[in-house]
Amino acid sequence: MTNKITIRKGQLGLLAKEGDYYQVLETGEHRLPWFNKPDVLVVNTDGSEVAAGLAEYLRRFQPEWVERYCLVADMSDNEAGALYLNGMLLEILPPSTRRLYWQADDALKLVRMDTRDVRVPTEILTAVAQPARGVAVKGHDTILTVQVPAWHAGVLKVDGVTQALLPAGLSGYWKVNHLVEAEVVDLRLQVLEVSGQEILTKDKVTLRLNLAANWRYTDVLSAFAQLSKPLEHLYRELQFALREAVGTRTLDELLEDKQVIDALVSTQVANRMAAFGIEVASLGVKDIILPGEMKTILSRLVEAEKSAQANVICRREETAATRSLLNTAKVMESNPVALRLKELETLERVAERIDKISVFGGLDQVLHGLVNIKGSHDAA
Known part of the structure; x- marks a missing residue:
């Protein structure tokens, strides 16, 4: 007795007995023996990675299957790979990668790049910076992306050696097999x-x-x-x-x-x-x-200095006033007219404080009376 299995488009069926794969079933309907029925592993040929264990088995025991149905992505120590599916970048493969992918007709493509040239190709950098599906490209961390804005410059060091200045714009560099450092500096004040x-x-x-x-x-x-x-x-x-x-x-x-x-x-x-x-x-x-204590000391010092300056000014003004009085006295002593004017000035000041004045005997009597009043007041 037999039974049937259908392999759809975009699939492969791997037949195995006791863990050994011996046949590949392609798209179509296939009859399998009823007794001693083999195990069937159905895989999708959609560009997905072949499981590590199965990949090693196929490499060793079924190399012709690998050549026919798989994409071999074996990178050397100085190679990186860019894996595309239907024109979209899926993954960046680092050096020394060893993988197999199920081939999806001609939709799967591998681009090999020499990492000894530290600069990442522009098309790869663009695809990593602006992924088509809006999802970060797997393996993008193998690339150092440097964005230099206007009025800035980029300083790039590769394996400890400073390179030429990076102009404004986007650039990318392989971080694998190199020690790459970049710093963006502002050129303005x-x-x-x-x-x-x-x-x-x-x-x-x-x-x-x-x-x-x-x-x-x-x-x-x-x-x-x-x-x-x-x-x-x-x-x-x-x-x-x-x-x-x-x-x-x-x-x-x-x-x-x-x-x-x-x-x-x-x-x-x-x-x-x-x-x-x-x-x-x-x-x-x-x-x-x-410090706090020094502020207090300086405040006291400034206060003392200002007080001393104020005292000096007061003494200077008093001296000037005394000198002025002395000069006035000398003038009146030698000039009776000046003395008379001073008497009139004094009378005017007194009169400003009195509402009504009755004068008998002339101005001389008034002045004489004022002198007598002043003398009596001082005696009292």
Whole structure:
């Protein structure tokens, strides 16, 4: 007795007895023996990967099946593969890959690429960056993608060697068989903050300073060729210069001329960083923060200084007033008319405070009376 099995289009049937595959059934209807019935493994020829165990079996015992029904994807140590199905990129195969795929007529295609050329072909990079199905391409992590925006440059290092600057745009590089690093740097003027620096002055006063520096790259390749991390190096140079400027001066010197810190730090850092392709356009100390007890002492000092200045001004004004009175007395002593005018001025001031005055005996009597009143009042 027999039974039937139907293999549909896009399928293969593998017959096996006791684990050994001995025949391939292609599309159509097939009769199988009823007794001692073989095992049938139905696979889809849709470009899917052949299971690892079966792949090794076929390679060893049925190489003609491999040649007829499979796509062999054996990559050398310096090869990467791009696997396409119906024109769409499915997967990036890294070097030394060893796989079999069920062939799907002519829809499955493998493109081999030499990874000794570190740059990824443009069409591969485009397919990885913009996958047709909206799903990330399998194996995309074998590619380093670098996006450089406008007003920026890309610094690429391959196996520790700095390459030419990358222009604005998208580029990709093989991460397999290479140590690839990329950094995008801004070519415009930038700000670096150096905050919270606690430094002892020459007279042992602790100051807390905040500094800001405006800087830019003048030669990016020179900076990255000489320094592994240019920005960190600039930060340390600013720290060192700030400590040197503050640590060699007393608090009084710093408070008397606050711009001295800016000038010294700017000159020192600009000279040191110029050789590394970095320009320090300007810098300045934003804040100088004193400890609490020092603030109290300085407040008292300023108060005492201002009080002393006020006393000096008062004494100067008193001296000037006394000198003026003395000069007036000398003038009146030698000039009776001036004395008479002074008497009239005094009478006018007195009259301003009195509602009504009756005068008997003339102006001389009034003045004489005022003098007598003044004398009596002083005696009392």
